[in-house]
Structures are given as C-alpha cells and as structure tokens.
Amino acid sequence: DAGITQSPRHKVTETGTPVTLRCHQTENHRYMYWYRQDPGHGLRLIHYSYGVKDTDKGEVSDGYSVSRSKTEDFLLTLESATSSQTSVYFCAISLTSGRGDTQYFGPGTRLTVL
C-alpha cells in the first residue's frame, strides 16, 4: 500500500468551529488531492495540489481551504464547519496527473459536524 496517512481518523466537532485535516505521504509524489464521499454522490474532488504551494480548486471547494508547505503534507481546513460538511474525507496522491497514472488513496477521515 502507498504510504499515506490521514489524521485524525475520526472527529466530531460543532458548527462554527475551525477544523484541519492532515494528509501525510512518504512517497514523494508531486500531486495530492482531497475528496469527500457522501451517500448518493460518490467521491467528489475538493482541492488538489500540483506541488509545494501550488494548489487549485476542485468540484466542491466552497467552505474549504488547503495548504501545502512541504511535499509530504497537504492540509485541508474548514474555516467554520457546517453540518453539510459532515462527510468522509479521503486524501489521494499520484506521481503525475497525466493519463495512465494512478492515484492512491489514504484510509479516510470521518468528520461529524453537530
């Protein structure tokens, strides 16, 4: 399995509080992604990074920000959590973004916003 860890694995928080999820990789892959998974929607891309300090928005980026100060870490921040952000969050990495490359996923973080 690819060396990807996510922390925390589970979190319960209250509406309006800030939350930061961390994705850490040991593979030195350039590309990193944050997805969320909800029933009926499958996995949807939130943000992605194509290098240190290089990030861009995905399909469902509203309410989320990201940062990548080191190759191995990609942080996802919910500035003010809402109940609609209750979800399972997955981080993924890939060596390139080109066709034919493979994305490897982390174990996920289950976030509940009360």
Place this chain on the structure above:
Amino acid sequence: DAKTTQPPSMDCAEGRAANLPCNHSTISGNEYVYWYRQIHSQGPQYIIHGLKNNETNEMASLIITEDRKSSTLILPHATLRDTAVYYCIVDLNYGGSQGNLIFGKGTKLSVKP
C-alpha cells in the same frame, strides 16, 4: 458525470471467477479505463488500468473490447475479502494539471461461501 455504466450489484461464489462488466460507449481514444474498489468505508484501492490492450496483474485481469466501448474486470478466484464496491472509471478530468477521478455508483460485489 461518470461516463460508465455498471450493474448495481452482483453475487459470486467463493473460489469462482468474478466477472464485472462496464460499459463506456463514449470513451475517447486517449482515455484510460481504471478499476478501483472500496471495502466498507476504507479508502478506494487501485486495482488495474488499461488503454487498449488487455492487462493482468497480481490482483486481476482487465479485458477491453476492440472498440473500447466496454470492459470486464476479472477476479480469477474470488474470496470473501473481495466483497466490495467496484468502480470502473474512464473520466479522468485532464484539464490542465487536474487529474481528477470521477467515481460513479459502482458495482457492489458480494462473494458468498
């Protein structure tokens, strides 16, 4: 939206081959076919991918039709641990540097003793 069509569920007897079909009739010439699976709330696990030729690895075989409009994932000897949702993906968003995988609903494979 996903460009693939998969049956919502399938059953397979333990020890038998599991053949999971996928239709992707609108696939373009340079789009790959990827297969992932997700075992009960774990992160999606990469299985195999291919462009035109059939592919085989330690997990599975991928058979792509000559016209590339459909493919079949084959698990040669299914075990109970292969029970999972299997996703066929051909919609790798290639805009700029965004390598987004767009997951559809997948096929829930149940391997039974």
